[in-house]
Amino acid sequence: MKTVTIEICMGSACYLLGAQELIETIQALPEERQAQIDLRGSTCLKACGQGPNITVDGELFHNVTPELLLRIISEKLD
Numbered sequence: 001m002k003t004v005t006i007e008i009c010m011g012s013a014c015y016l017l018g019a020q021e022l023i024e025t026i027q028a029l030p031e032e033r034q035a036q037i038d039l040r041g042s043t044c045l046k047a048c049g050q051g052p053n054i055t056v057d058g059e060l061f062h063n064v065t066p067e068l069l070l071r072i073i074s075e076k077l078d
């Protein structure tokens with residue numbers, strides 16, 4: 001089974017820019033899909049002006065929307 005590690009920045013800048021929506025996007029996925037995702041939180045990924053920020057298997061992504069997050073997940077896992 002393929003897996004992916006996603007770290008979502010939960011710092012205040014990213015929170016204000018929509019990080020919570022990203023968490024909710026993952027929580028809305030089917031359980032089998034969520035089981036493939038190792039979801040972690042970060043306090044700051046040091047790119048606050050470009051949030052919300054996430055890392056996917058260590059690679060940093062800026063200005064992440066729910067749509068982009070879903071695209072990244074499907075590229076990694078499908």
Ligand code: FES
Binds near residue numbers: 011012
């Ligand atoms: S608060 Fe998210 S990068 Fe700093």
